[in-house]
Amino acid sequence: MTAKIFSKKEWTQALEELKQAYRVFAPVKDGDFHTFMPLENGKQPDFDYPNSRLSPKSLVYPESERMFEFSLDESDSDAYILKEAPKDFSPQAVVGIRPCDSHAFQIVKRNFDNPEYQDPYWVQHFESTTLVGLGCNTPCSTCFCTEVGGDPFSEHGLDALMIDLGESYLVKALTDKGEAFLNSASGGNSADDAGLQKAEELAASAREQIKVSVPTDKLQDKVATDLFEAPFWEEVAFACLNCGTCTYLCPTCWCFDIQDEISGKRGDRIRNWDSCMFPLFTLHGSGHNPRDQKHQRVRQRFMHKLKYYVDKYQDGVQCSGCGRCVRYCPVNIDIREVCRKMNEF
Amino acid sequence: MENPYLPYPVRIDSIVTETEDRNLKTFRFVFINPEDEEKFAYTPGQFAELSIAGKGEIPIGIASSPTEKGFVAFTVNKTGVVTTHLHNMKEGDVMGIRGPLGNWYPWEEMEGKNVVIIGGGFAFTTLRSSIIYMLHPDNRPKFKDITVVYGARNPGMLLYRDELAQWEQRDDMDMHITVDGTDDPDWKYNVGFVPAITEDKITSADNAIATVCGPPIMIRFTQPVLEKLGFPPERIILSLEMRMKCGIGICGRCNIGDQYVCKDGPVFTLAQLKQLPGEY
Ligand SMILES: Cc1cc2nc3c(=O)[nH]c(=O)nc-3n(C[C@H](O)[C@H](O)[C@H](O)COP(=O)(O)OP(=O)(O)OC[C@H]3O[C@@H](n4cnc5c(N)ncnc54)[C@H](O)[C@@H]3O)c2cc1C
Ligand code: SF4
Ligand code: SF4
Ligand code: FES
Helix, strand or coil: EEEEEEEHHHHHHHHHHHHCCEEEEEEEEEECEEEEECCCCCCCCCCCCCCCCCCCCHHCCCCEEEEEECCCCCCCCCCCCCCCCCCCCCCCEEEEEHHHHHHHHHHHHHHHHHCCCCCCCHHHHHHCCEEEHHHCCCCCCCCHHHCCCCCCCCCCCEEEEEEECCCCEEEEECCHHHHHHHHCCCEECCCCCCHHHHHHHHHHHHHHCCCCCCCCCCCCCHHHHHHHCCCCCCHHHHCCCCHHHHHHHHCCCCCCEEEEEEECCCEEEEEEECCCHHHHHHCCCCCCCCCCCCHHHHHHHHHHHHHHHHHHHHCCCCCCCCCCHHHHHCCCCHHHHHHHHHHHC | CCCCCCCCEEEEEEEEEEECCCCCCEEEEEECCCCCHHHCCCCCCCEEEEEEEEEEEEEEEEECCCCCCCCCEEEEECCCHHHHHHHCCCCCEEEEEEECCCCCCCHHCCCCCEEEEEHHHHHHHHHHHHHHHHHHHCHHHCCCCEEEEECCCCCCCCHHHHHHHHHHCCCCCCEEEEECCCHHHHHHHHHHHHHHHHHHHHCCCCCCEEECCCHHHHHHHHHHHHHHCCCCCHHHEECCCCCCCCCCCCCCEEEECCCEEECCCEEEEEEHHHCCCCCC
């Protein structure tokens, strides 16, 4: 597969040209944070960033997505009958995505694209996406990708990987999609041994920097009902505000709600991200609620990620170690500590 | 790409008010595109999402039996937004059905066995489907004795009263209708709670499978009765409810432990439920 080195200026120029073939998304500085945005209206990418505050999951799984539309006008022959809402599945490229966030797409793929049902929106958005990763030379203090099957330079799930060599980027194609992307980018030179060598060193040094230990090895063998009954849930949940920040920012949280919205004589069926942190999530019409207590909802979030998912798919936890929930929880609830508790229980 | 969220368009063919309080109605639907009826091939115990444009979707157990052709039926209790709107709709109105969804009662395992059916209140819907299905001449020989205990608060709250009366008359099944109480002096059937009538009428767990559907309190008190009779947890079948949206195991809403009630259920054995967190 092709590997090329672009000066940083060349790469920005190449992305500009790639906009003819792709809808190009990249991290853009937005106030104090970075957000993945389409490179339109003069928006400039900024790859010198720790990670985006909002995960890029919304590029494949928008926080609000129209599923169907319908007419409520009795004089229409198809009144009350749902029709597919038009969608844009033209090629898009997400450039500069961190390896943990690419890993997260692979984690949620098991849910949206399973042997029995394929979620047509997720699958088609994902298939139309080319993921161009960016290796993490300097992981954050909250990162723990290496503890959950990832790596700051992991190529898992990526179509191409960018590595910041200082003045230039080494860009390696990893799949046919990545090859097509890289071949459409003008400029750059074939990667030389010095560049490849330097990339190896950066990867090794990044791995070294992640010191935290979050063992998950014993989760699989625990009995789910024992962990569920463990005595620490009320204490873990004590300070939680049920604000939902953790699930909203998380690249591996996938729960959604479906709602109808009408305006005049027409309407849409829409799906919106939802959160197991909210009591309404499980409230029955009868008033019964299996998770009406805060600690039950907090337990659900951690049990889902660290036990139910592990049991269901037998291939690791439902967490990519991106650290967003750790960083942005207003009361410092830390999944790494909860995971240690569960693993040791 | 096939879209599992897209409902089949249907027309309301008939509406029957089932109970005295008018809170339960049975809706019969016909498919607007006849080929959709075949695609909607279902097995008793499954459910579907009833979809009303502008209001939303609700999961409802299928009350008709696949042996009844030309329509599908659901019995709906008026509770909140969607169910109330449905109760106000008329024959001829257009809406949608998405499904069939979920698993079904273990029909293969029930073959050659005595079948005990215990229902309470309006959770009798998929049990009606099951009874009609088993009594069909093609299917009846597959099962040994069929015993049904069905109870409601009072005679006016029983569903499917005409059919219950017919089942009472049959000699190829044992039907025990009961009410919690009644001031009707002509009441011909039992008076008493479902667990007590079960204890009274079911005499043996030999070669038998019991299916129980009803309000949580009824299930809680029926379970020990069945265990005392000798039903092992593997042969006690329950159907669960959870709040749902997608109905296909994707939206993450209806889990109990690692099981999604919409896809892995709603039918579980008591043995399976004992392995799961008691969060339902
Ligand atoms: C497998 C299954 C089978 C069911 N079978 C029947 C039946 O045969 N007859 C019947 O009357 N009822 C049945 N129910 C319950 C029925 O789904 C709820 O009463 C109904 O969803 C309430 O909707 P609503 O819009 O009127 O209430 P609201 O309280 O306004 O609910 C808003 C939304 O929440 C969700 N919701 C609320 N309560 C429930 C619930 N208990 N279960 C699932 N989703 C819920 C629905 O998406 C609903 O549209 C069944 C539920 C399940 C899970
Ligand atoms: S971000 Fe923190 S406080 Fe908010 S719901 Fe999550 S755990 Fe609770
Ligand atoms: S649980 Fe926290 S650390 Fe794990 S993927 Fe989600 S936001 Fe990132
Ligand atoms: S209703 Fe969506 S997962 Fe069960």
